[in-house]
Amino acid sequence: MKPLRNSHLFFATLAGLCLLGSSLAVADAPLEGTKPAQWRVLWTDDPATTATVSWSTAARGENHTVRYRKRNSDEQNSIQLADSGRYTGGEFELYYHHARLSELEPSTAYEVQMVSDSEQSPVFYFVTAPATTRPFSILHGGDSRSDQDARRRVNTMIAEMVASSYDNDDEADDILALAHGGDYIVSGTKMDLWSxxxxxxxxxxxxxxxxxxxxxxxxxxxxxxPFNEVFGFPEDDLNYYSISIGPDVRFVTLNSETSTAGDQAQWLAEELSQSRKSHCWLLTQYHRPVYPAVKEPGAGLKSWVPLFEKFNVDLVCEADGHNIKRTVPIRNGKHDETGVVYIGEGGMGVPQRTPKPERWFLQEPGMADQGHHIFVLTFQDATLTGKCVLEGGKVRDEFSRTARAQPLTQ
Ligand SMILES: [Fe+2]
Structure with missing residues (x-):
């Protein structure tokens, strides 16, 4: 047995020394002991300089860290300790680990490897957001809660879309991130479903x-x-926050599942007032639609829409309805070319509902349909182009918005 142990030790040491080695893209990693699994990167703070690298383990373990360094460099690895704990979720035992990386360089690929006690993940990498103007794309979708097969198919399609976006010299199609508008699972208190x-x-x-x-x-x-534990928010966080993706795009995430008025509306007013001055593009995302294609409007219609219109938000990304929709531009409850466009409403793994295309805000040039989908939002110069891509790759809807303000550095 001794030679075998030695050879294990040799390869473990080699792997530790050679973080750069070829990575293995593994899906469905088993949850066994302290083997890192369920890897993800979260952008909830400045994505040009920070990111949270998160993973789960079946066993509590003792030491949880991320090794990271610039990709394809021979820099020495930096080590970041993770915040760890047990996910709340009844008898289902699973542990979270969040390594909060900071002081990163913009537009830079970092390779990362999660280490829990003696187990380590494959080597992954992620790329920080830019700090200077460049064209790029992000994805938006929502509702992945009740059709696991479809969810897996959409996730696979997303990976293919991201890979092919880097397969050419066109910077504009490069997909930097995925915004998910909520309803990940059916019952948010059930950790087995989150897992x-x-x-x-x-x-x-x-x-x-x-x-x-x-x-x-x-x-x-x-x-x-579990939501805050899965996504690395502080325990009592209310989950509204904004990030800048490059100097031109301000992406504001709201929480339609707590009071939309009061503190949140006040925060939103201040946020939009400031970011309208400094950013070319203002986008918001949240779960419950205010101009829904199926259901009744959420409370944001009263609390937020006047602010969206006052500060000329460029695009609003909604979820929850389980359909595809794009509204006409809306101001003061009417079609108005100077108004705000709302897209949605979730198709990352839920049975789709039949929309009500007779609603005034879905008339042409708006639209409504159903089908599993993801939106690709591309920012290039003074144009935002949106595409609704169906499972299988067909583009169901395409639209564009012209910037109300100029990009900062063009
Ligand atoms: Fe919902």
Whole structure:
């Protein structure tokens, strides 16, 4: 047995020394002991300089760290300790680990490896957001809660879309991140369901080990403590926050599942007032639609829409309805070319509902349909182009918005 142990030791040491080695893009990693699994990168703070690298283990373990360094460099690894704990979720035992990386360089690929006691993940990488103007794309989708097969197919499609976006010289199609508008699972207090979602999320990892940063929003099915534990928020966080993706795009995530008025509306007013002055593009995402294609409007219609219109938000990304929709531009409750466009409403793994296309805000040039889908939002110069891509790759809807303000550095 001794030679075998030695050879294990040799390879473990080699792996530790050679973080750079070829990575294995593994999906559905088993939850065994302290083997890192359910890997993900979260963007909830400045994504040019920070990111949270997160994973799960079946056993509590003792030491949880991320090794990281610039990709393809011979720099020495930096080590970041993780914040760890047990996910709240009844008898289902699973542990979270969040390594919060900071002081990163913009537009830079970092390779990362999660280490829990003597176990280590494959080597992955992610790329920080730019700090200077460049064209790029992000994905938006929502509602992945009740059709696991579809969820897995959509996640696989996302990984393929991301990989092919880097397969050419066109910078504009490069997908930097995925914004998820909520309703990840059916019952937000059930950690066994979260665990399935987290393992399925591994499928968004590229074949070369690229982790797609996630910008999460809370849905009505995501009630309970696990949401903050899964996405690395502080325990009592209310999940509204904004990030800049490059100097031109301000992406504001709201929480339709707590009071939309009061503190949140006040925060939103201040946020939009400031960011309208400094950013070319203002986008918001949240779960419950205010101009829904199926259901009744959420409370944001009163609390937020006047602010969207006052500060000329460029695009609003909604979820929850389980359909495809794009509204006409809306101001003061009417079609108005100077108004705000709303897209949605979730198709990352839920049976689709039949929309009500007779609603005034879905008339041409708006639209409504159904089908599993993801939106690709591309920012290039003074144009935002949106595409609704169906499972299988067909583009169901395409639209564009012209910037109301100029990009900062063009
Ligand atoms: Fe919902």
């Amino acid at each position: 399935m979602w987290l393992s399925d999320h591994e499928l968004t990892t590229g074949p070369d080990g690229r982790l797609l940063p996630l910008i999460p929003a809370r849905g009505n099915h995501d009630k309970g403590k």
